[in-house]
Amino acid sequence: MTDILPHLLNGLTLGLLFALIALGFTLIVGVMEVINLAHGSLFALGAYFALTVLGAGWFGDTAFGAWWLSLAIETRYVAALLIGPLLAALAGMALELCLRPTYGKAPLYGLLLTFGAALVIEEIIRLGWGTGEQNLQVPAAINGPILVAGFIYSKYKFFAAGFSLVAIVAVWLFLERTPYGAIIKAGAHDSEMVRALGYDLSKLRLLVFGFGAALAGLAGIIMVPIWGLRPHVGIDVVIPAFLIIVIGGIGSFWGAVVAALLVGLAVGITGAYAGAWATMSMYILLIVVVGFRSRGLFGRKSALEN
């Protein structure tokens, strides 16, 4: 029976990573009522921006580039963690501007526009960074193996899971404990109210979409040292993110987190004992949950259904 303990630990770690992947997606669906199919492309874009920042990219041949590369990897990595999501946020904001004509229409238009954007962003990545496999370096302190109770785990994966936990709590605190969060949440349910309070709704939407894109980019930077970096890396993101919010229930923050942990455990345990079913377990979980609760675990009837 103790046999299963390492797999439980591993499943929880996986679950936290899934939650990080779904975070930006959940936020945008919950607040903006947009199913952002470009989420995966923004994920990839964040990672590619981080790659450029780490390697001095566009300034490579200048004195600034030489100075930058002489800095410790830790410094550059932290810079990449900040600048990568920021640039992804800019891309996300540009996408939000494109989305404006679709507001007030069926949710389908947002879905379609972001579907087109996903194609475009992936092609831009190919043109800008090439089609080949790349490697995003991480500091030695968080890389390499670590022994826990006689088993080798990846130090980096614990770092990533911890990082994800911090990100989840930070986003939650931001939404629940700051006035900005209150406004964002109000914007999701009652745009009239936001206007009446004197806030600019379109600016709010711009910022929320940028925030969601930044989270996607951040997830990209954290995930690619595990998954590898290639132009189409984003296609592996949308589906899990998708399943997680359907299982958790749209608009429910903790629903998404709980769903991610459940998916992580299901995948982790089947991966060890019934490998062939590891991916299928996500879908089975989905069907079981939706079969009993069609709005997901924590989903309530919402305005989005009209």
Add this chain to the structure above:
Amino acid sequence: MSQGKFTRRTLLGGAAAGSALTVFAGPWKHNRVWAQASDKPIRIGLTSDASGQYANSGASDRRGMMMAIDEANERGGVLGRKIQWVHIDTETVPATGSRVAERMITREECGFLIGAVHSGVANAISQVAQKYGVIYLNTNSSSPTEAGQNCHRTKFVWDGNGTNFAKAAVKNAIDTYGKNWMLLTNDYVWGHDTAKATKALLAQYGGEVMEEILIPQGTRDFSSALLRVQQQKPAVVSAAIGGDDQKAFRQQVAQLGMGANPAWINSQQDWPDVYGLPIDNLFGVFGTTWYYKLDLPGVADFVKTYQERYPDTQMRVPGNVFYNGYMSTRELLSAVERAGSTNNIAVIKALEGHKMPAADRMQHHDAWIDPATHQVQQTIYLATANSKWTEADKDGLFEIVTNTAPDAVLDTAAPEACKLESYEDTPSFDA
């Protein structure tokens, strides 16, 4: 294949009854004559992926074909005719492969099709090619089914397959590392075929399978399988994991530092997939059919020609995918020369059984095109990460461990599975 299900009678009956339709359809077995004038260029369709999972390998493959075509044109063409090529993106999607093949044959008037990395795309193209009798070279898909159950009279397969690599590796690994093995198998046709070959060899040489873990396609996290490996403590793990899954897998084994213990036997590592990655991403023993630092005459010149021709390419040295693209195209053109004609049946006969001296192909052993399966039987190399790797020579990723002659690694199951269409059932035409 599909044609085999029709009897001659229904075919003729159909033609008679459906006379109204056959006016447009033409007789089924027709001889197309595109190239009446002998100065008309020979047209070749390059069916390599430019988007999707194998976009990067597809580009490398295509550069190989183009170099061979350029060289032939510089020599004045083939049979006095210039060679033209057309490229259309096959998107790493089989359905697109079908459509592209139809367009290349019926609209672009291509007499030959070359290129594939993905076995599904290769299958799709080869079905269409066989329907029209157009010769198709599968350059880089290493699925055993390609020269097995899905073989065709018009298709020639240039890469070594999973069985070849397993045969080169298994016996040696049992002797060196031990007989308790674990298998990590990608849960789809290629993975299962490769694992089956490994299991048969283990049974033959006294190895034992402790456990086989199936890995669904599209898996990005291998931690549970890797934990399971630690719990079971096998001497050797044989991994048949392909495509993007393999890239993620490699990265995660490196992070765990598990590359040295247990011993790993991997399938082929394509050069475009590993080029530019840190050396610790390579671990265990893996297969390849060619390496740019093979200690053989001509290799250095070949690398230099590549660098001069493609000065702006990110990949600074050619790899196995480029090599297959180049060699297959060159051999096709020389077969046309030998046949003295672009008649497809004549060219097929010139290719079947053709022997290619080791020196010409820059490998250690002579190669030949198997007439029963149309697979190129060639030297199989086993390699590991280069233990003497330095930053100064950062492309020198591999260290070649052994080379095995083709007759020692023959895929003996293939001829039983492969049923080539007869010459008569293959439409004939001049390209």
Add this chain to the structure above:
Amino acid sequence: MISLADIPSRSPVQAYGPVALLALALATAPWWLPAIGLYQYLGVEVAIWMIFALGFNLLFGYAGLHSFGHGAYLGIGAYAFGLFQQNVALSLWGGLGAAILAAGFAGAIVGVFVSHRRGIYYALLTIAFGQVFWFSSMKLYGITGGEDGLLGIPRPPLTFFGLEFDLRSNVALFYLSAIFLLLTVLILWRLVNSPFGRVLQAIRQNETRARFAGYEVWRFKWAAFVISAMFAGLAGGLFSMAQQSAYPDVMSLHQSGLIVMMVLVGGGLVSFWGPVLGVILYFVARDVLGGLTETWLLWYGLMFMAMVMLRPEGVAGMLHLGWKRLRGGEKPAVLAAEKA
């Protein structure tokens, strides 16, 4: 924005013109396709995708139900056709029947889950179920051939009242697909202009009001889903004959997105004929752009984004507005389009 109601298509009489035009174009296609630089096989695919798109638009344009996982039913039809040929009997009618029934059956089951939902939940659930089918087709490789696909699917001869036609040339298959396309047009035309079709449109305009009007809305939504899945199945059966194989890729999210893209760009939201225009535009753009540049997806993606932002009523809507303007300034319709 203008909607389906703005382009009147009520009586069958009005359909004769476009139907005759389509029939003429189809009948002569094998002659003019090569003349304009295209090829016969493309004609086959275009005709098949038109069937798929028209059936999809019953759900999408008329009922306003945004299924984003419809590729699955095309795929199920393709596998069903192939498996019927290989395991039951070599028969065109049997195969197509199996394709339609299998896709309809899958649609009926999924329809039960999704038909009580609306808006974003509808889209989410259809995507999720589409993914389940897509993944299953790869997982059940013993039946479907997995990633490599189900290969060697024959094109059985067409038997009809004792006559037998060989379908192995692309031109013959094109005519078969064209006949099915015309049948599809006729059936769907009657359907959308029947009471059933009017209830679907009422649901699109206001589901709640339709419910208060006494309709059991979910039954209508369910029926629309099943019918469109059956047309997808028919298209899938024909597609597997065209390709002589069935592959999992057609069931992926990407491919399901493409059909929505085609229908929208063509103007499926405003016209019965929108899907037809959209399919033509997509296939020709892909074939021409794809031959010119490797980054064709970039250009097509940009074009599509511009379309969603600026002209969501699609080609059909633009033609309609242009026509109105020509006939003498019926400005209000244009304004309505821009306002929305």
